[in-house]
Amino acid sequence: MAVYVYAVVERTHPQRLDDVPGVGDPPTRLRAVHAEKLSAVVGDAPEDLRPKRRDLAAHHAVQEHLMEDGTVLPLQFGFVTTDDDAVRTVLEQRAEWFLERLRALEGCVEYNLKASQDEDALLRQILSESEEARRLNDEIRSGNGAPNLPVMLGELVSGEVQAREGRTAAAIVESLRGFAREEHTSQPLGDDFLNVSFLVEREKEKPFLATERELAEELGPDYDLRLRGPLAAYSFV
Known part of the structure; x- marks a missing residue:
């Protein structure tokens, strides 16, 4: 058998x-x-x-x-x-x-962290902080802009989304990697911009978990951080 x-x-x-x-x-x-x-x-x-x-x-x-x-x-x-x-x-x-x-x-266990940000909140943030995005959006809403403006705005916003999510993901990983013996990044799916697993020593679990909670509070309600663990270390076999 x-x-x-x-x-x-x-x-x-x-x-x-x-x-x-x-x-x-x-x-x-x-x-x-x-x-x-x-x-x-x-x-x-x-x-x-x-x-x-x-x-x-x-x-x-x-x-x-x-x-x-x-x-x-x-x-x-x-x-x-x-x-x-x-x-x-x-x-x-x-x-x-x-x-x-x-x-x-x-002496280690795995923790997997996924993160996403509310799309509407991210768009508001970009329009608030990017003068060019604001200008394009205002022209489109006026009805007097060139027909290619929506495409230009879409490309600008897409680039801003990737850049901002990339910076946020890097900052999250940097804040937590000091507690991990190894880390493994996977391709995020859906609305997530981060999918990373940490191999955490048992003696560092409490500070790791406390730091993750602090990150969630600092990022605020527009962000969704989802931590799973302790898990068997599938990502590190």
Whole structure:
């Protein structure tokens, strides 16, 4: 039967797996596949595995349970291979890399921060602070401007949006990176202008969280900062 892999840990990790349900309906039982210095936490792979809410929650719950006892290299949802021997072969062949990443993640958790700004507030800010944008907008509203003015204003506003959001994103990351061992920036989606993950040492969690709250207050209600964590360190595996 195919094998579903949840995480890689050091062989010395307690791996308390009794009564921890895995993915599937009914939930599959967890077990460990051992190599010389590493272990993989696995279970039988359900035949019809889909990213349903129940299975996603079960996957993350296994990671969180393992994190209570030590450092974990979490695998993304849905990682399946042929059998236990295939898992053991990978553990042996990539042992040095796995051990290096486990050392890098030791004593750390991931926090993901996304940020957006209210579009109307941003536009008002640009029209208030950019004399050229204000002039173009006034000419358009007068009805006497050239037909290409809306395009010119749109291009100007687009450039201002990118510049302002870029500066704000850089300032946010700069304020928080001192608390992180590593950081990983991803492409923002939708209205977000920032999507960044921080690998934060446990002993620095409180000042990290306090600084993020201070940033949110300083930026004000026009900004939406959404912090998730502590998470298994998916972004740093």
